[in-house]
Amino acid sequence: MTLTAAEVWSRLLDRxxxxxxxxxxxxxxxxxxxxxxxxxxxxxTAPDQWxxxxxxxxxxxxxxxxxxxCIGEPVKIVLKVQQERITRQQxxxxxxxxxATITPPRRDNNVVLSVLSDRYxxxxxVVGRSNELATAAATSVASAPGKSYNPLFIHGATGLxxxxxxxxxxxxxxxxxxxxxxxxxxxEQFTNDVITSISRRSMPDFRRRYRxxxxxxxxxxxxxxxxxxxxxxxxxxxxxxxxxxxQIVLTSDRPPSEIQRLEARLVSRxxxxxxxxxxxxxxxxxxxxxxxxxxxxxxxxxxxDDVLHFIADNVRANVRELEGAIIKLLAFASLKRRVxxxxxxxxxxxxxxxxxxxxxxxxxxxxxxxxxxxxxxxxWGVTIEGLxxxxxxxxxxxxxxxxxxxxxxxxxxxxxxxxxxxGGRDHSTVIHSIDRVGEEMRSDTDFRSRVxxxxxxxxxxx
Numbered sequence: 449m450t451l452t453a454a455e456v457w458s459r460l461l462d463r464x465x466x467x468x469x470x471x472x473x474x475x476x477x478x479x480x481x482x483x484x485x486x487x488x489x490x491x492x493t494a495p496d497q498w499x500x501x502x503x504x505x506x507x508x509x510x511x512x513x514x515x516x517x518c519i520g521e522p523v524k525i526v527l528k529v530q531q532e533r534i535t536r537q538q539x540x541x542x543x544x545x546x547x548a549t550i551t552p553p554r555r556d557n558n559v560v561l562s563v564l565s566d567r568y569x570x571x572x573x574v575v576g577r578s579n580e581l582a583t584a585a586a587t588s589v590a591s592a593p594g595k596s597y598n599p600l601f602i603h604g605a606t607g608l609x610x611x612x613x614x615x616x617x618x619x620x621x622x623x624x625x626x627x628x629x630x631x632x633x634x635x636e637q638f639t640n641d642v643i644t645s646i647s648r649r650s651m652p653d654f655r656r657r658y659r660x661x662x663x664x665x666x667x668x669x670x671x672x673x674x675x676x677x678x679x680x681x682x683x684x685x686x687x688x689x690x691x692x693x694x695q696i697v698l699t700s701d702r703p704p705s706e707i708q709r710l711e712a713r714l715v716s717r718x719x720x721x722x723x724x725x726x727x728x729x730x731x732x733x734x735x736x737x738x739x740x741x742x743x744x745x746x747x748x749x750x751x752x753d754d755v756l757h758f759i760a761d762n763v764r765a766n767v768r769e770l771e772g773a774i775i776k777l778l779a780f781a782s783l784k785r786r787v788x789x790x791x792x793x794x795x796x797x798x799x800x801x802x803x804x805x806x807x808x809x810x811x812x813x814x815x816x817x818x819x820x821x822x823x824x825x826x827x828w829g830v831t832i833e834g835l836x837x838x839x840x841x842x843x844x845x846x847x848x849x850x851x852x853x854x855x856x857x858x859x860x861x862x863x864x865x866x867x868x869x870x871g872g873r874d875h876s877t878v879i880h881s882i883d884r885v886g887e888e889m890r891s892d893t894d895f896r897s898r899v900x901x902x903x904x905x906x907x908x909x910x
Contacts, residue, residue: 451485453484453485453490454482456518461477462518463517464514472876476502479495479499480503481493483528488515488523489526492528493528494529499527499529502584504527512524513840568611568615568619569619570586570587570619572740573609573613574736574740576730576733577730578728578730579608579729582613583613585597586697590616590617590624591620594695596722598696599686599697599698599718599721600698600721601718601719601723602614603700604701604726605766607767607769609726609767610699611667613726615632618630618665628662628663629663630665631664632665633667634666635667635668635678638681638682639678642654658689659689659692662694663697664685665698666697668701669698669700670702670707672714673709673710679710679714683717686717687717696721698718703723703725704723728764728864731761737770738774739756742756750778750788751778751788752788759777762797777793777796777797780792780796781796816858816859817855818832820851820855820859821835821836827847827901827902828846830844830847838871849881850898850899853882853899856882858906858907863879
């Protein structure tokens with residue numbers, strides 16, 4: 449029996465849904481369309497070149513490995529940009545064929561804004577492994593507000609780019625539709641507005657102002673926790689904007705389910721669309737961020753590349769810390785009237801270097817990671833090399849997921865670091881593994897006992 453391209457793709461996609469996180473499948477695989485299946489080669493078309501390159505890097509090999517299982521023979525995946533989209537801008541990511549942009553009603557006061565920073569655009573945002581998913585979701589929302597992911601909930605620690613992405617969405621939408629009514633506020637502003645409107649008995653004006661927004665952007669929604677009157681108003685504001693088919697974007701320092709004293713109905717609504725995290729950038733990403741900053745400020749001749757590498761290797765907290773290090777270094781060099789060198793950077797940033805010295809050495813943490821892998825491998829009767837390999841058999845997948853889970857729980861390692869230690873897997877795979885182990889521990893007492901046995905062994909050793 450000869451299968452069509454659609455049938456082959458359907459089988460591969462069904463298999464992928466059982467092994468990959470739902471948000472990965474929805475974001476990267478669902479938009480692909482089968483074009484041709486001939487000579488064991490399946491050609492898929494993607495919305496844009498970015499999607500092609502991402503899927504080639506992250507998913508092609510995995511999809512090809514499903515061939516013998518799903519269709520009884522090897523399959524070669526070829527990805528191309530959809531013909532009708534080749535001439536479109538690359539920011540046009542996962543855009544529906546029609547009705548993708550909002551057409552807001554005309555008003556005398558066309559746009560209502562809090563202050564948007566001109567610096568916070570997509571073109572100024574450096575994409576790396578720590579923020580890939582959030583960036584993809586944000587560009588999708590900017591291209592199709594109210595259609596792709598609504599609401600978009602971006603969470604992560606301070607200084608990692610949540611507000612930058614949120615404002616970039618607003619800039620992009622205003623470029624496409626200048627009449628869009630944008631409301632960008634912090635949760636503190638929203639709370640103060642509620643209090644003021646109640647005291648002045650002007651709640652009808654308050655509700656009209658917020659609920660007529662075409663794009664509602666709210667920063668730091670974790671501060672809604674415990675504020676009953678504010679949560680009540682926010683709930684109805686959210687419903688009004690959402691039910692009108694308009695876009696909502698929220699940021700927080702933690703996922704919705706971890707916001708303390710937040711009503712269940714709000715937690716549920718915040719999780720309706722896409723929940724995407726941003727994490728601390730790895731070394732390569734930090735270097736890229738510093739280079740972007742250097743070029744934007746025309747500092748290429750002032751700050752040598754080896755100094756940027758030195759800063760990236762020693763300042764690891766967040767993007768704001770990196771920018772602060774550059775500013776401090778330049779001020780120090782100006783004060784001392786000296787040329788910027790690694791030695792000068794070491795002198796100028798000695799307080800940051802001391803903070804890093806007080807933290808556990810990088811090599812020490814990686815030694816402990818090796819110990820975690822050894823103990824898990826011994827318990828499940830596999831090898832460390834197997835845990836680090838690309839093999840996806842259940843014999844290796846289960847202990848690999850357990851080792852990732854324990855590395856996160858006991859060592860507090862970054863998702864990217866864990867992924868690199870297990871064959872270069874991306875952070876979404878690590879998240880899926882950690883979640884899977886948690887689910888299995890809740891439902892399988894024998895499995896939980898094995899994990900707890902290894903956990904206690906590791907705790908005694910350290």
